[in-house]
Amino acid sequence: MDHFLYRDGALFAEDVAISEIAAAVGTPFYVYSTATLLRHFRAFDEALEGMDHLVCYAMKANSNQAVLRTLAQAGAGMDVVSGGEYRRARAAGVPGDRIVFSGVGKTRDEIRLALEGGIRQFNVESEPEMAILDAVAQELRVVAPITVRVNPDVDAKTHAKIATGKSENKFGIPIARARDVYNMAADMPGLDVIGIDVHIGSQLTDLAPYEQAYQKVAELTEVLRADGHTITRLDLGGGLGIPYERSNVDPPLPSDYGALVKRTLGHLGCEIEIEPGRLIAGNAGLMVSEVIYVKSGEGRDFLILDGAMNDLIRPAMYEAHHDIIPVIEPAPGIEPQPIDIVGPVCESGDTFAKQRPMPPLAAGDLVAFRSAGAYGAVMSSEYNSRPLIPEVLVKDDQFAVIRPRPTFDEMINRDTIPAWL
Ligand code: LLP
Numbered sequence: 097m098d099h100f101l102y103r104d105g106a107l108f109a110e111d112v113a114i115s116e117i118a119a120a121v122g123t124p125f126y127v128y129s130t131a132t133l134l135r136h137f138r139a140f141d142e143a144l145e146g147m148d149h150l151v152c153y154a155m156k157a158n159s160n161q162a163v164l165r166t167l168a169q170a171g172a173g174m175d176v177v178s179g180g181e182y183r184r185a186r187a188a189g190v191p192g193d194r195i196v197f198s199g200v201g202k203t204r205d206e207i208r209l210a211l212e213g214g215i216r217q218f219n220v221e222s223e224p225e226m227a228i229l230d231a232v233a234q235e236l237r238v239v240a241p242i243t244v245r246v247n248p249d250v251d252a253k254t255h256a257k258i259a260t261g262k263s264e265n266k267f268g269i270p271i272a273r274a275r276d277v278y279n280m281a282a283d284m285p286g287l288d289v290i291g292i293d294v295h296i297g298s299q300l301t302d303l304a305p306y307e308q309a310y311q312k313v314a315e316l317t318e319v320l321r322a323d324g325h326t327i328t329r330l331d332l333g334g335g336l337g338i339p340y341e342r343s344n345v346d347p348p349l350p351s352d353y354g355a356l357v358k359r360t361l362g363h364l365g366c367e368i369e370i371e372p373g374r375l376i377a378g379n380a381g382l383m384v385s386e387v388i389y390v391k392s393g394e395g396r397d398f399l400i401l402d403g404a405m406n407d408l409i410r411p412a413m414y415e416a417h418h419d420i421i422p423v424i425e426p427a428p429g430i431e432p433q434p435i436d437i438v439g440p441v442c443e444s445g446d447t448f449a450k451q452r453p454m455p456p457l458a459a460g461d462l463v464a465f466r467s468a469g470a471y472g473a474v475m476s477s478e479y480n481s482r483p484l485i486p487e488v489l490v491k492d493d494q495f496a497v498i499r500p501r502p503t504f505d506e507m508i509n510r511d512t513i514p515a516w517l
Contacts, residue, residue: 124403132380143354154373157470164188233286252297261296295333381469404439423462426455
């Protein structure tokens with residue numbers, strides 16, 4: 097459930113009319129709902145009730161500091177994957193001991209930054225990375241808490257570009273090699289091995305792959321303990337999917353997922369961490385765009401919007417579906433007609449939807465892309481020299497711009513022309 101509903105025929109974000117925000121900031125823009133963010137965070141927190149746990153929001157999904165602070169104030173930790181994300185989380189007020197550092201290619205500088213600034217744990221992804229982490233920790237005369245990310249070779253049954261738990265993927269250490277790697281880690285004085293990490297992919301709509309992966313983690317926990325390692329923390333990754341298409345069957349709920357975690361891992365007495373991103377932020381955001389033209393083509397019509405693939409890349413990149421709804425609710429009985437919904441960028445890939453049934457719309461009308469709060473603004477670019485679009489946060493009847501639209505001068509003046517030109 098989210099907090100974007102029609103009231104008297106007009107779309108609202110909580111208690112603020114979308115048209116009011118559009119008038120204030122111009123289109124296109126992203127808008128996020130505080131109540132929806134918090135509702136989704138709490139759904140996970142409650143799903144793990146009864147187990148020692150921390151929900152570490154995967155901030156790659158939406159890393160605006162206002163979003164981070166909203167979640168951190170509710171008790172969330174953060175999952176970061178770069179020095180930039182670490183700095184951003186700290187700038188938003190998240191303490192180091194609530195930040196976990198994931199990612200396949202942490203550099204020396206990033207490791208140093210987190211060790212000096214404070215970190216809950218590193219999720220180590222390879223032997224060479226482990227050696228560097230050990231070396232940097234020893235240089236700094238500290239001990240780095242680590243889990244090792246294992247690759248359980250499980251098919252997450254999701255889009256190939258976002259599956260991470262198969263042996264052919266670049267992520268983690270093959271689970272068959274885990275015992276050797278834990279023995280290596282135990283001999284490194286700069287490291288303190290505390291647990292196991294696993295993340296098998298994103299937008300999972302079925303719990304079965306989780307079940308397989310977590311059973312393997314449970315077995316590995318017992319094996320490693322028998323080898324003499326102290327395993328007290330299990331980081332279970334993120335990945336639970338959201339219903340992008342409201343007409344489809346809904347994916348499992350955080351409560352179903354929590355029950356699975358308890359069933360497969362509860363007997364081990366470990367502290368549980370999870371790293372959800374999409375399920376917290378996805379349905380907490382809309383991208384709002386204005387119709388520029390309605391164009392008749394050969395056998396099909398096009399709705400040309402002022403938003404484009406540079407603002408929301410998911411349809412072009414993953415063939416992803418986003419529901420697109422008019423900001424003014426269509427009158428009852430209006431028959432939707434199929435239309436192609438496109439942006440103004442100069443490539444055919446800049447298509448949001450083909451032959452999507454829509455009510456009649458005209459230039460100047462507003463539409464909202466649903467489920468755009470995760471992997472929307474963070475993946476945007478200035479392709480075609482289109483400035484990044486603003487982000488707005490709503491809380492009850494208030495709204496605030498949480499990232500302004502840069503001016504054309506700000507965008508253009510970032511280039512510098514060499515002296516020889
Ligand atoms: N933990 C790790 C180690 C991850 O790599 C990811 C996502 C997450 C947690 C969070 O997964 P989530 O709960 O959000 O599914 N840009 C793509 C999604 C990429 C996901 C990358 N890793 C998209 O727009 O669908």
